[in-house]
Amino acid sequence: MVLGLAACKKEPAPVFDFVLKNQMVQVNGLSQDYLLQVNAADKTVFIEVAYADKAELAALEVEFVGLPEDVAVEPQKSTFNYSAGASQKVTFTQNTLTEEYTVSAQAALPEPHFTSFMVAGVEVAGNSFKIKGSADRSKLPVSFTVSPANTKVFVGGVEIVSATEEAPNEIDFTDKVAGVDFVLKCDEVTETVNVKAITTGINEVERVWGRYVKPVTAGADTWWTEVIPASDQNMRTMAMDDNYIYLAKTNKTLYAVDVKNPANVKAMPMEGYEAGGVFGSCALATMDKAEGGSVVLLSNMVNSTASEFVIWKWDGIDSNPEKVLSYHLPEAARIGDQMSVEGNWANGKIWFHDFTSQQKAYVFTVKDGAISTTAEVVAYDAKQGNWSAMYKYDDTQYIGGGPGAKSRLFKVEGGTATTLLELPGAYFANPLHGIRFFSFNEQDYMTYVVLRNSYQDGQMRLTELNGESLQASLETPGHTYKYGLGDPEQNDITADKNGNGLGNSILRIVGGEIYIASYVPGAGLSLFHVK
Amino acid sequence: MKRTAILITALALALSALTGCAKPEYTPASGDKTLSSLKCYVYYDPENPTRKAEVNLLSGTFNRERGLISYVFRLDGSIITEDKLSRCRIEATIPATAKLELTDEAGKGLGHGFEGMFDLRATTLFFVITAADGSEARYQLTCKISK
Numbered sequence: 001m002v003l004g005l006a007a008c009k010k011e012p013a014p015v016f017d018f019v020l021k022n023q024m025v026q027v028n029g030l031s032q033d034y035l036l037q038v039n040a041a042d043k044t045v046f047i048e049v050a051y052a053d054k055a056e057l058a059a060l061e062v063e064f065v066g067l068p069e070d071v072a073v074e075p076q077k078s079t080f081n082y083s084a085g086a087s088q089k090v091t092f093t094q095n096t097l098t099e100e101y102t103v104s105a106q107a108a109l110p111e112p113h114f115t116s117f118m119v120a121g122v123e124v125a126g127n128s129f130k131i132k133g134s135a136d137r138s139k140l141p142v143s144f145t146v147s148p149a150n151t152k153v154f155v156g157g158v159e160i161v162s163a164t165e166e167a168p169n170e171i172d173f174t175d176k177v178a179g180v181d182f183v184l185k186c187d188e189v190t191e192t193v194n195v196k197a198i199t200t201g202i203n204e205v206e207r208v209w210g211r212y213v214k215p216v217t218a219g220a221d222t223w224w225t226e227v228i229p230a231s232d233q234n235m236r237t238m239a240m241d242d243n244y245i246y247l248a249k250t251n252k253t254l255y256a257v258d259v260k261n262p263a264n265v266k267a268m269p270m271e272g273y274e275a276g277g278v279f280g281s282c283a284l285a286t287m288d289k290a291e292g293g294s295v296v297l298l299s300n301m302v303n304s305t306a307s308e309f310v311i312w313k314w315d316g317i318d319s320n321p322e323k324v325l326s327y328h329l330p331e332a333a334r335i336g337d338q339m340s341v342e343g344n345w346a347n348g349k350i351w352f353h354d355f356t357s358q359q360k361a362y363v364f365t366v367k368d369g370a371i372s373t374t375a376e377v378v379a380y381d382a383k384q385g386n387w388s389a390m391y392k393y394d395d396t397q398y399i400g401g402g403p404g405a406k407s408r409l410f411k412v413e414g415g416t417a418t419t420l421l422e423l424p425g426a427y428f429a430n431p432l433h434g435i436r437f438f439s440f441n442e443q444d445y446m447t448y449v450v451l452r453n454s455y456q457d458g459q460m461r462l463t464e465l466n467g468e469s470l471q472a473s474l475e476t477p478g479h480t481y482k483y484g485l486g487d488p489e490q491n492d493i494t495a496d497k498n499g500n501g502l503g504n505s506i507l508r509i510v511g512g513e514i515y516i517a518s519y520v521p522g523a524g525l526s527l528f529h530v531k
Numbered sequence: 532m533k534r535t536a537i538l539i540t541a542l543a544l545a546l547s548a549l550t551g552c553a554k555p556e557y558t559p560a561s562g563d564k565t566l567s568s569l570k571c572y573v574y575y576d577p578e579n580p581t582r583k584a585e586v587n588l589l590s591g592t593f594n595r596e597r598g599l600i601s602y603v604f605r606l607d608g609s610i611i612t613e614d615k616l617s618r619c620r621i622e623a624t625i626p627a628t629a630k631l632e633l634t635d636e637a638g639k640g641l642g643h644g645f646e647g648m649f650d651l652r653a654t655t656l657f658f659v660i661t662a663a664d665g666s667e668a669r670y671q672l673t674c675k676i677s678k
Contacts, residue, residue, distance in 0.1 A: 023655065033591060033602075036599075037597060046597070048597075
C-alpha cells in the first residue's frame with residue numbers, strides 16, 4: 001500500500017520563472033554610452049549605440065552576465081552584425097525549459113552640432129556673439145568645429161568650411177534681427193542654428209537738431225542772425241543742463257536755448273550784474289545741485305592782480321545773477337577764458353587755465369554751494385596753449401585741450417600735472433575742446449569737438465576707447481564717429497572763421513539717455529542723442 | 532400688480548428652460564505629457580546638506596521616442612563621488628495637468644513618484660507620465676558610473 005502510494009507520486013513540473021533584466025545585458029567595446037531596453041513581455045532586447053559607434057554595429061559584442069545559477073544562455077557572449085537591421089536570437093534555458101529573446105541593435109541618429117564656433121574671433125554663446133556697433137558686419141569670418149566629424153555646414157544653400165587665415169569665409173551678419181541660419185547636415189539629419197550679432201556700443205547717433213551759421217546743403221539758417229548773433233566771435237563757449245543750452249555774449253547777454261526747441265531762446269535776467277575785468281571771455285558752465293536742478297556759472301576774464309575776478313550764478317533762467325566769487329590773482333596771470341568743472345554744486349571743483357603762462361591752472365573747490373575764496377595752483381610740465389581747459393577722466397587723470405598746443409593726458413597729483421601722453425596727431429587734430437568720457441552699451445567713449453578747415457568748421461567726435469587704460473586707448477584709439485557742426489551733411493565747409501579756435505561740447509544724461517551738445521563759434525550748434 | 536407677477540414668473544420659467552438646455556463646454560483634457568527636465572541632486576557635503584550638485588540627466592543619452600534615458604556619472608576629479616551617489620534626489624518637470632508615477636520594470640505602478648532618496652550608482656528606474664487625457668509616456672532611466 002505504502003509502496004503503491006510512493007510509486008504514484010508525480011515529479012514536479014519544470015518551472016521557467018526567469019525574467020531577463022537590464023543589468024544582465026552588457027554591450028562591450030563601445031566608445032560611448034548606449035541605451036538598452038529589455039522587454040520581458042515581448043522577449044526583446046533593444047540596443048541603441050551612439051552615432052559615433054555606428055560602425056561597431058557590424059560586429060557588436062553582447063554578453064549576458066549575472067544570470068541565476070540555474071539559467072543558461074546560448075550564446076552567452078557573441079559578436080553579431082546588426083548593421084543591416086538583422087536581429088539575433090538568444091535562448092535562455094531553465095529546468096529544461098527554454099525561452100527565446102530577440103536582440104536587435106541600431107545606431108542613434110546623429111545630432112550635428114557645433115563643438116566650437118567663433119565669429120570674427122569672438123566666441124558664439126547662446127547663439128549670439130558680441131561685436132562693436134561700429135564694425136563692418138557684412139563680411140565676418142566664421143570658424144568652427146562640428147560633431148559628428150562628417151557634418152557639413154551650409155549658409156544660404158552654399159556649403160562653407162571653417163575660416164582659415166589663408167581662406168577666410170565671409171558671412172553677412174548685418175541683419176541683427178534675422179541673424180544667419182547655419183544649416184548642419186549629417187547623413188539624413190539636418191539641424192539649423194541661427195546666430196545673431198549683438199552689437200555693443202553705439203547703434204545710432206541722432207542729430208536732434210542743428211543750427212548752422214553758413215550751411216552748404218541746407219538753406220540759410222536765420223537763427224544765427226535773428227536770434228543769436230553768430231558774427232560775434234567772442235561768444236566762445238557754451239554750457240548745458242537738462243533743459244537749456246547756455247551761450248554768453250560780450251554785450252552782457254546770457255542766452256538760454258530750449259533743448260527741446262531751439263526756437264525758444266530767452267535772454268536771462270542780468271539785474272545787479274557787474275562785469276568787472278573783461279566780460280567778453282564768457283567762461284561758462286553749469287553744476288548740478290544735490291536737491292535737483294542746476295546752477296549756471298559765468299565768470300569774467302582778468303589779466304592782472306588788480307582786477308576783480310568774479311563768478312556769477314543763476315539758479316534758473318528767470319532768476320537774477322548772484323555773485324558767488326570775488327577773487328584777485330596773487331600773481332600775473334590771465335584766467336576766465338575757459339571754465340571747466342567737475343563734481344557738483346555740493347562737492348566739486350572749478351578749473352581756470354592760465355592763458356598767459358599756458359602752464360598752470362587755478363582750481364577752486366566747491367563745497368555745499370560755496371566756492372573757495374582761494375585757489376590751488378596746479379602747474380603743468382608742458383605748455384597747454386592759451387584758450388585751454390582741463391577735463392577730468394578720473395581722480396588723477398585729466399586731458400588738457402585747447403588751441404596752440406597738442407592735447408595732453410596728464411597725471412595730476414600734489415599740485416603738479418605730469419604729462420603721461422601727448423595725444424597722437426594722427427588721430428587727434430588740434431585743437432580739441434569739451435572732452436568728456438562715457439560708457440554706452442559695454443563700450444567706452446571719449447567725445448569732444450575739434451576745429452576743422454582753418455577754424456572755419458568743427459566736428460563733434462566720438463572715439464572708442466578700447467585699451468586697458470586711458471593712455472593705451474588714446475595711443476591707439478578705436479573707431480571715431482564724426483559729425484560736422486557747420487552743415488548737416490558735409491564736413492570741413494567754409495563758414496565764419498573762428499578767430500580763437502574755440503568751441504565746447506557738453507555731455508548730459510537726461511532721463512537715462514545720453515545727449516551731447518556741441519558748439520563751434522562761426523560753424524554751428526547741434527544737439528545729438530546717442531542711441 | 533398681478534400682471535407684473537405673471538410676467539416675471541413667465542420670464543423666470545423661460546430662463547430656467549434655456550439654462551436647462553445649455554450644454555456645458557469642457558476644455559478637452561490635455562494630452563501633454565512632455566518630460567521637460569529630469570535632474571538629480573547629489574549632496575556632496577555631509578556637513579552641509581544645502582550644498583548639492585545639480586545634474587541634468589537628460590544631457591546624457593536620451594531617446595525620447597522610446598523613452599530611454601542613460602546617464603553616466605564620470606567621477607574623475609569631480610566633487611561627486613561614488614559614495615555621494617548613493618543618496619540622491621531626483622526631480623522631473625512635467626505638465627501641471629500630468630502626473631508621474633514610478634513603476635516596476637513590467638510597468639506596474641508603485642503608487643508614488645520620485646519621493647525620497649535614490650541610489651544612482653548603478654540603477655535602472657522606470658516611470659510613467661500620464662497626461663490628463665489618460666495617454667501615457669513610459670521612461671526608463673539608467674544611471675552608471677565611469678571611474
